[in-house]
Amino acid sequence: MATTPAKHSALEAGLDRQRKDDDHVTLDARTPAPKISKARACAECKRHKIKCEVRPGESNCTKCIRSGIKCVVNDFSQKFVDDDQAWKTQAAATLQQLQAAVSQLLRHNGFPELSTFASDSNGPSPVASQSHLRSLGETHAGSAEPAAAMAMTRENSQEPNLEDPELVPAPMRSLYEVTKLRNLRNDTGEKPRLTLLEEDFVSRGCISGEEADELFAYFSRTMNQLLWGGIVLPHKDLTSVRRSSSLLSAAVLTVAALHIPNRTDTLNKCYSEYVSLVCNMSLTRSHTLDDVRALCIGAFWLSDLSWKLSGHAVRIATEMGLHLSLQKLVRGQADQYERAQLWYLLYVCDHHFSIAYGRPPVIHDDMSVKNYETFLRSPSVVPGDIRLMAQVALFVILTEAYRTFGSDVEQALTEEDFRQLRVFNVAIDQWRLLWQPRSADSPYVRTYPSKGVVLHYHFAKFQLNSLALRALSPIDNPVLSMDRKECANTAISSAMACLNMVLDERDVRDAIVGVPIFTHTMVTFSAVFLLKVAVSWNSAYLSIDGRQIRNTIERVIELLHCANAGERHLTRHIARGLSKMLERFDAWEDWSDGEHELTQRGVTSDPGNTMTQIPMDLIYDMVGAYGFGLDGHLLDPAMSNFDYLA
Template identity: 70%
Template sequence: MKRSACDADLDTPRPHERRPSFAPDGRPPPPKISKARACAECKRHKIRCEFKAGETNCTKCIRSGIKCVINDFSQKFVDDDVMWKSQASTTIQQLQAAVTQLLHQGGLPDLSTYSSGEGLSPVGSQERRLSSESPPNIKPNPPSLIMDVTREPSPEPDLQDRELVPAPMRSLYEVTKLRNLRNNAIEQPKVTLLEEDFISRGLISLQEAEDLFAYFSRTMNQLLWGGIILVHRNLTSVRRASTLLSAAVLTVAALHIPNRTATLNLCYGEYVSLVSSMSLTRAHTLDDIRALCVGAFWLSELSWKLSGHAVRIATELGLHQSYQKMMRGHNDQYERAQLWYLLYVCDHHFSIAYGRPPVIHEDAAIRNCEAFLRSPMVVPGDIRLLAQVALFMILTEAYRTFGSDTEQALTEGDFGQLRVYNVALDQWRLLWQPRSADSAYVRTYPSKGVVLHYHFAKFQLNSLSLRALSPTNTPVFSIDRKESANIAISSAMACLNMVLEEPDIRDAIVGVPIFTHTMVTFSAVFLLKAAVNWNSAYLSLDGRQVRRLVERVIELLNCVSAGERHLTRHIARGLGKMLERFDSWDTWQAGGPAVNGHGGGHGRPGEVSRSGSEVPGGANAMAQGFPPPDLIYDMVGTYGFGLDENFLDPSMASFEFLAQ
């Protein structure tokens, strides 16, 4: 059917009814911007501005002989818009490249995986909210300093939940939904990139790192219960698992090898830096806990801090519940339960030995350690570890009974309980020494180590008999007190003799944890002090024998192969200084010059010294106002001997500042 002219005329839009033309996708086209080029003179007279072909000035301006100035604001707007968009596009590309590099360095997903707008993190949205609410000229805190009190979307509390008595903080979280009130289980440890750790950065060479790792694996790792603290077989595995653990291993190894001071300083600084940076994070692994334990066992100036930090992280990861889960048939909990036992020993090495209460108490896992040993996954190192657990259970009970107050002397009624603990230690040795099998790496050290720790414990426990007693006002020694004090003396001498006479103990003296070094030192200091403060009228103690024994310990520690900053070096120097003061004190007591550089007798009134002169005053010399030399003071038997890295050698104090 043909359309009439009227119909066609109806379809033609009038000027005021002009219909917009649409793009193929249905969207209206952007509005067109006029590009008028009227000059300023023509606009002023409101006339048409005409240009002839080839002319740059309009007809009126040529006729008037004036300069033709184009005043096209719309064109200027278009030009500026194009320039701004070009600059913005370049800036966005630069920002994308920078963000991509930062995400790669942080081990985070690519930029394309992040959604825009609604996918921002709570910290980012909170920062925008704070920015909009902040007064003018006041900048909001950076994201790292903003307290995260955001709420998490999660199901409402189930009132029909059968678990009526969960942890109180869990109930609080269920009600408030505040993220910072709980351990965020969603947060995962950052994947360690080999290309970004301190070895790849060139802090130390890969070959040197391999040598240090091999040394740690075959020595210190074997001495510490058969290698259960380091389960990785090569350096690459450790680096992938935990940069903190690799730094700990290399630091401890460099500490033990001569002429590695420069490497030690570098590794120590990296280790301290990593520990500091992880102190407030929640993303941890079992290898991070092992790294803290490695530092605690061998770095004396950090041991107390590291052991406590390791225990707190372990409880956040639920290691204190792993034993119960393992007993219910979850064999995947074996490694976690084993690590909890290791933490118990580490905690007690650096708590009751220093007169401080331990953090880990004797829970079901500790009390039932024998049940753990019935697992088919148990290795010989577990037996050695659980022997230590059983020993410290006895010492912890004694600590709670007698306390650590150095001014509280034991009463006569306390010696009955002290005998009970002595019997418990005897039974402990009879049980665990036969169970500790020899090792291909450390030979008879496992069983001989049980005997050594037995003497440590007997000495530490029985030294309490002399606690808070002053030689200036000598008490009447009861049979029980004298018996206990003499047990302490004989046990201290047995400790030193084992270190000197047993080949496998002597060969291992460098690589053992610092608890052993500390107890050897305590034994030597105890004997020197006892020889000065108490004469043989009260205790069975030969001053000449003590002096020779300590002298041999110093010779041994000076001869061992160890790094310049190893604890044995400082112990040898400190004991040497104390032995010089002991000689001065012994000479002064004898009232004449020393024989062969040694002192006189024991200080008994009327006793003839080795120089042939009678000893004036003897044990009553201090009561007559003669002060003893430095470091020969404070009666022993504190049960918490207070030996730190500065006690014997003040130069140790500078070690902790190496990384600063």
């Protein structure tokens, strides 16, 4: 097509203007980039090379409206902006999904919240963090793969503060202040992980919600009331427990399933979940008070885990600073009441198993422990606190006796030791006179609070005075001093009183299933001690009646056999073990009667030692084959007999 002169001249004029503009172009970096022109013609008008007119208030041009077609503005710069905005929106949504997924994985594996991880350049890379989490998770699950490398990340601020008013802190705090290494930090201020109802084992369908509510209700009205009026579990419903701590809900349901008959399958599921959660939180640095309560509940009632759980609970509590709570409460911080209460509960739990296993306690009797009367002056105190402080006061006495006489079963008491032993006996007598009237009755367990004081009084007297016969035998010590014989007879009468209280006091008898395993341990210890003394020592040395002991233990066995408890409850194992021991005792009595008859006829099987030489195989069968050591304590290997998953 030919070009008209007018058009040709216009084109040349435009080229001239372009050349002039190009001559003025500079390479100065400060010159702003040219703006992208915004095309105003729509695609249809541009195709026909006509003017694109848009009336005010309209989004389509007049030609597209007349033609009835879609008006598409061919604006590449606007398209770029729109595409960029869409990409950012999609990326933000994807990032939120990833954050939610990572947070859920962290909570499931018991790790800190996502916000606690490093975001600066010195922190671990995302790949390294994922590898670290995966390695820890596989380690908890028993994987054989090596663990991740130790993280040595530092805080953002690395300058030590020389103006810190605390001049003498803990040494580890000074080390952290200098190095700023995160793994040295005391994470008491770290926000604990949250628990979602949708993630716990009830929501996953391991057990039904109806059964979980039933188990919680049973625990609340029985075991929780027996253990100092419900202070170990302050929650009123299962939903509150599940929102607060999955570990606590698993502990409560496991212990309840253990006590209810015909719940073995439920017990296995709950027990497996509880053990899994304990393992997962063992290396976690952030905890709640309910996590500590969950460990205590397991320690009080799960015999195969008791020692490990009580020690772990004490360590976590000290990390949380619970041992300093009473001092803060005295200084006027009312919010420290619950923390101080939990520390006293841990003290009793620790000493229960210190006695049961014959090992030194972890918590020392510092001023916060000995000032329990100061705690009772708090306006928040409930009746359960009085029962708890009664236990604290008793174990303060027994701990002092432990330090004085030690726990070496091969070390006999000297005659000089009995003077101090009488001092401890007087202290225990005064303890009963003080705390029995202060322990009020309960609508749930009736007179058990005050009767429980009497029962623990007999436990303490028996445990303390049984030391008189420690490391002695009638063969090597045919004559006992008056002091030693007096204490030994006190131990015998106290052990009989323990068994008779369990048999004759209705409220104690009814509670025998739900009480913590410390009570079962001491009842068993009393029975074994009496059988051993009846075999080793006779009425010529001590005030003991073998037939009375036999009848009493028979009644105890019958009580435990008839107990309304789960198939794996400790009472059933105790009943079976005592039954076999009593059979051996009957065999010894038959042998002893035969020897006595031969002696009356002038015939002896062992001249000069007829009444004191006892067949050692009978003693071993009685005290060794059924899980009770020669010192009267439960042996660790025997605890495998109570494996709930066997």
